[in-house]
Amino acid sequence: MPLDTETPYETEEQRWAAVRARDAAADGHFVFSVLTTGVYCRPSCAARPARRENVSFHADGPAAERAGYRACKRCRPNGPGQAERHAAAVAEACRIIDAAEEAPSLDVLAKAVGLSRFHFHRVFREATGVTPRDYAAARRAERLKEGLESEASVTEAFHGAGFGSNGRFYEQAGALLGMRPTDWKDGGRDAEIRFAVAATSLGPLLVAATRKGICTIAFHEDEAALRTRFPKARLIAGDAGFEALLQRAVALVERPSESAALPLDVRGTAFQQRVWKALREIPAGTTLTYSELADRIGQPNAVRAVASACARNEIAVAIPCHRVIGKDGTMAGYRWGIERKRALLRREGAA
Numbered sequence: 001m002p003l004d005t006e007t008p009y010e011t012e013e014q015r016w017a018a019v020r021a022r023d024a025a026a027d028g029h030f031v032f033s034v035l036t037t038g039v040y041c042r043p044s045c046a047a048r049p050a051r052r053e054n055v056s057f058h059a060d061g062p063a064a065e066r067a068g069y070r071a072c073k074r075c076r077p078n079g080p081g082q083a084e085r086h087a088a089a090v091a092e093a094c095r096i097i098d099a100a101e102e103a104p105s106l107d108v109l110a111k112a113v114g115l116s117r118f119h120f121h122r123v124f125r126e127a128t129g130v131t132p133r134d135y136a137a138a139r140r141a142e143r144l145k146e147g148l149e150s151e152a153s154v155t156e157a158f159h160g161a162g163f164g165s166n167g168r169f170y171e172q173a174g175a176l177l178g179m180r181p182t183d184w185k186d187g188g189r190d191a192e193i194r195f196a197v198a199a200t201s202l203g204p205l206l207v208a209a210t211r212k213g214i215c216t217i218a219f220h221e222d223e224a225a226l227r228t229r230f231p232k233a234r235l236i237a238g239d240a241g242f243e244a245l246l247q248r249a250v251a252l253v254e255r256p257s258e259s260a261a262l263p264l265d266v267r268g269t270a271f272q273q274r275v276w277k278a279l280r281e282i283p284a285g286t287t288l289t290y291s292e293l294a295d296r297i298g299q300p301n302a303v304r305a306v307a308s309a310c311a312r313n314e315i316a317v318a319i320p321c322h323r324v325i326g327k328d329g330t331m332a333g334y335r336w337g338i339e340r341k342r343a344l345l346r347r348e349g350a351a
Contacts, residue, residue: 009029022043031059032056033056033064033069034055035055038069038070039069040065042081090124097135103137103140120132127302128271128302129299129305130271193208193233194242198250203340206218207245209263213264215314252317252318254347256344257348266319268309274297278297284348287325289325290324290332317344322344323345
């Protein structure tokens with residue numbers, strides 16, 4: 001059977017409808033020319049609409065130029081498309097942020113990529129799922145962790161990460177690291193992490209918690225996984241008091257419809273926190289696609305960033321990233337195994 005290659009822009013009626021709607025999705029499929037101005041444009045051109053009797057359609061820019069038309073200076077149909085220009089602007093802004101010792105201001109970034117302040121902020125957020133400020137904060141957190149592992153002192157690490165003052169650094173460090181910077185640098189020395197491993201029908205389940213709440217729930221992991229991250233932390237085997245918390249975590253696996261919310265100690269970027277909060281609001285027995293989850297947090301164009309945040313979730317079942325599936329209904333990825341994801345959804349009645 002031959003493939004159906006028809007597009008929504010095959011007929012002149014469809015093309016005219018795309019021009020009237022300024023449909024950016026039609027860019028690249030055709031261009032249109034205007035007899036009275038002598039120019040040709042992209043379908044998404046924001047110029048004042050022309051009368052239908054003055055409009056002709058062409059396969060591409062060269063075809064329009066052969067017919068005697070010149071490129072519109074507003075939409076630049078003979079150059080990169082708007083999506084490409086925006087992607088290049090965001091990539092350049094990210095490079096500037098990554099290279100800067102201190103986070104550049106919104107005005108500086110917008111001027112560097114040739115966009116207005118407001119337009120740049122919107123474009124950046126649509127492309128990445130976070131604001132430029134949140135992106136810079138996340139990169140600073142990454143540099144801080146790298147610096148604490150490589151620099152000789154905490155002071156060198158926080159200067160290298162772009163913190164302008166000691167006060168600002170120590171104000172934010174606890175939220176970024178979950179402990180004092182000196183403890184992180186020293187492999188988690190003196191940090192207390194209680195843990196235990198329980199048997200479940202889906203395999204061994206590691207549960208670990210700080211004083212604030214659960215920081216890890218993971219299938220088929222053990223004390224060694226925690227020891228790798230914090231080699232000098234005080235890993236304390238769970239006692240009778242911890243047993244109650246452990247069994248509540250197990251209930252999320254075995255009896256998801258009966259289980260209650262757990263106290264969590266979750267750290268991540270502002271965007272990741274929003275995604276993880278939205279995940280916790282998905283009831284058992286319900287699934288969402290990555291696109292639907294992106295819509296729920298108000299970032300419909302940040303589907304890839306949403307998927308990345310799901311993949312970075314370190315708290316299985318309590319932050320139920322297993323309830324997010326592919327657009328076509330497939331199980332998609334799951335850090336603890338597709339079969340385990342399928343089993344969790346099946347017992348919740350969602351598969």
